[in-house]
Amino acid sequence: MTQAHGDALLSVRDLSVTFDTRRGPFQAVRGISFDVGRERVGIVGESGSGKSMTGRAILGLVRAPGRVAASCLTFDGIDMRNLPERQMRRIRGQRVSMVMQDPRYSLNPVMTVGRQIAEALRVHGRPPRDEIRRRSLDMLNEVQIRDPERVLKAYPHELSGGMGQRVMIAMMLVTEPELLIADEPTSALDVTVQLEVLRILDDLVRRRGMGLIFISHDLRLVSTFCDRVLVMYRGRIVEEIEARRLHEAKHPYTQGLLNCLPRIGGGHGDLPTLQRQQAWKDA
Amino acid sequence: MTDAPVPRIEVRDLTVVFGEDERRVVAVDAVSFRVEPGASFGLVGESGSGKSTVLRAICGLSPVAGGQILIDGKPLDLRRDRAFTRQVQMVFQDPYGSLHPRHTIDRILSEPLAIHGFRDRETRITGALADVGLDPAFRFRLPHQLSGGQRQRVAIARALILEPTILLLDEPTSALDASIQAEILNLLSRLRREKNLTYLFVSHDLAVIDHMCDRLLVMKGGRAVEELTEGALSHRRVESDYTRALMKASEGFVRPAGAA
Numbered sequence: 001m002t003q004a005h006g007d008a009l010l011s012v013r014d015l016s017v018t019f020d021t022r023r024g025p026f027q028a029v030r031g032i033s034f035d036v037g038r039e040r041v042g043i044v045g046e047s048g049s050g051k052s053m054t055g056r057a058i059l060g061l062v063r064a065p066g067r068v069a070a071s072c073l074t075f076d077g078i079d080m081r082n083l084p085e086r087q088m089r090r091i092r093g094q095r096v097s098m099v100m101q102d103p104r105y106s107l108n109p110v111m112t113v114g115r116q117i118a119e120a121l122r123v124h125g126r127p128p129r130d131e132i133r134r135r136s137l138d139m140l141n142e143v144q145i146r147d148p149e150r151v152l153k154a155y156p157h158e159l160s161g162g163m164g165q166r167v168m169i170a171m172m173l174v175t176e177p178e179l180l181i182a183d184e185p186t187s188a189l190d191v192t193v194q195l196e197v198l199r200i201l202d203d204l205v206r207r208r209g210m211g212l213i214f215i216s217h218d219l220r221l222v223s224t225f226c227d228r229v230l231v232m233y234r235g236r237i238v239e240e241i242e243a244r245r246l247h248e249a250k251h252p253y254t255q256g257l258l259n260c261l262p263r264i265g266g267g268h269g270d271l272p273t274l275q276r277q278q279a280w281k282d283a
Numbered sequence: 284m285t286d287a288p289v290p291r292i293e294v295r296d297l298t299v300v301f302g303e304d305e306r307r308v309v310a311v312d313a314v315s316f317r318v319e320p321g322a323s324f325g326l327v328g329e330s331g332s333g334k335s336t337v338l339r340a341i342c343g344l345s346p347v348a349g350g351q352i353l354i355d356g357k358p359l360d361l362r363r364d365r366a367f368t369r370q371v372q373m374v375f376q377d378p379y380g381s382l383h384p385r386h387t388i389d390r391i392l393s394e395p396l397a398i399h400g401f402r403d404r405e406t407r408i409t410g411a412l413a414d415v416g417l418d419p420a421f422r423f424r425l426p427h428q429l430s431g432g433q434r435q436r437v438a439i440a441r442a443l444i445l446e447p448t449i450l451l452l453d454e455p456t457s458a459l460d461a462s463i464q465a466e467i468l469n470l471l472s473r474l475r476r477e478k479n480l481t482y483l484f485v486s487h488d489l490a491v492i493d494h495m496c497d498r499l500l501v502m503k504g505g506r507a508v509e510e511l512t513e514g515a516l517s518h519r520r521v522e523s524d525y526t527r528a529l530m531k532a533s534e535g536f537v538r539p540a541g542a543a
Binding site (some may be wrong): 035047192194202217219220224256260261263264268270271272273274280 | 328329431455460461462463465468469472473487488489490491493494495516517518528529530532533534535536537538539
């Protein structure tokens with residue numbers, strides 16, 4: 001077993017997620033290992049590559065009948081494998097948070113934004129009401145919501161997609177987590193709003209020294225936003241590379257993913273397509 | 284002007300309004316453009332720009348409040364007739380939502396043929412499947428047995444089976460993985476060449492539009508921002524700040540200066 005990194009916030013060794021199907025066990029994640037420090041790590045892959053399952057497995061959010069196994073899964077030195085649900089909850093939301101793709105499904109539709117943020121703060125201890133209010137407003141300000149007083153009283157359906165996603169991020173960050181797992185946090189947003197949300201996340205990583213796992217299908221976005229990229233294919237990490245050197249990627253899958261994207265000024269000729277090879281599965 | 288060819292599609296001052304009084308929303312506001320026969324024209328914009336509403340208006344699915352839509356120089360009637368559906372077909376974004384979940388591919392492709400009274404169904408169905416690069420074995424499967432890319436191929440086959448001259452494409456690859464998107468875009472390019480089709484292509488992705496279209500119209504909030512001719516994007520000959528912002532955004536994230 002590899003020793004965990006000294007300065008790593010999160011250490012993962014031989015993580016696998018297995019589902020039993022009628023055709024026998026299916027491994028969505030097949031023995032992957034990586035560390036995350038106080039940095040931006042991108043996990044990239046196509047649908048079915050296991051990138052979302054990896055994020056969920058870290059937080060113990062894979063539902064039965066899915067099974068998670070790992071030889072090491074530590075956050076800040078705490079072994080997260082088989083942690084009792086009570087103690088897991090002390091970490092989840094408080095020290096490690098997760099932002100999901102679509103605010104329409106991850107916000108409670110019948111609760112005001114204010115109550116949802118307060119709920120996140122109340123999970124541990126009972127801060128006084130004016131402190132909750134102050135921290136909620138500060139957080140909404142921080143994610144650049146212009147009218148936080150009004151948004152606090154609003155229901156999710158009264159917000160636009162971009163606002164909803166910023167509220168989601170505010171809710172996840174109000175507890176000041178040390179690690180944020182963001183699963184396609186901007187994919188449902190318009191490009192211009194997308195960049196705004198990324199700027200907020202980027203700022204939080206730099207100012208608070210937060211670790212960030214950024215899960216995305218968008219290789220171009222990840223290469224410009226993250227420090228390091230893990231490329232996943234069929235449940236395995238096929239390549240790990242510094243984001244700014246992504247164009248030097250060696251694995252044919254990574255190269256294929258980069259090349260098949262149309263570019264402005266790339267002409268009307270046929271796009272190179274990805275020729276999947278059996279060997280990649282065992283990479 | 285007199286010897287210019289009659290455009291295949293011409294939209295003049297198209298206005299679409301939803302709701303009344305205080306709930307009145309002008310979704311498309313006096314938008315005009317022309318698409319020549321065999322050309323591929325792009326409509327690009329963010330959500331709420333009205334780009335999909337223009338397509339739906341052409342199909343008669345949006346309440347047109349003003350302006351005119353002409354196909355081959357002839358204004359469209361209020362109701363779209365069968366001749367219209369023979370000529371104009373649409374491909375939607377979501378290949379999961381646009382195919383009947385309990386109809387086999389064979390039945391999905393047969394339906395338009397039955398409606399229009401075609402006799403040579405057998406040859407047309409096998410031909411359409413071959414056109415979109417699907418194995419004949421898929422013919423008697425159900426949509427859930429197909430991947431997203433294969434479903435989108437079926438949706439394209441269904442649109443092509445009546446041999447239309449115009450395809451309206453509403454974000455046809457936005458729900459697909461990048462590698463599958465490349466395959467579908469290549470397929471659409473090939474079909475346009477082979478069948479001399481005219482495309483009206485809607486997307487939020489500037490790079491996809493630049494790749495697929497000769498000319499394009501940038502839309503925002505229901506209005507036309509600017510029309511760009513071939514090569515304008517690649518040479519950055521754009522007028523409006525909005526188009527420039529879209530171009531910049533499509534290049535990815537730029538870390539603010541001084542940040543590590």
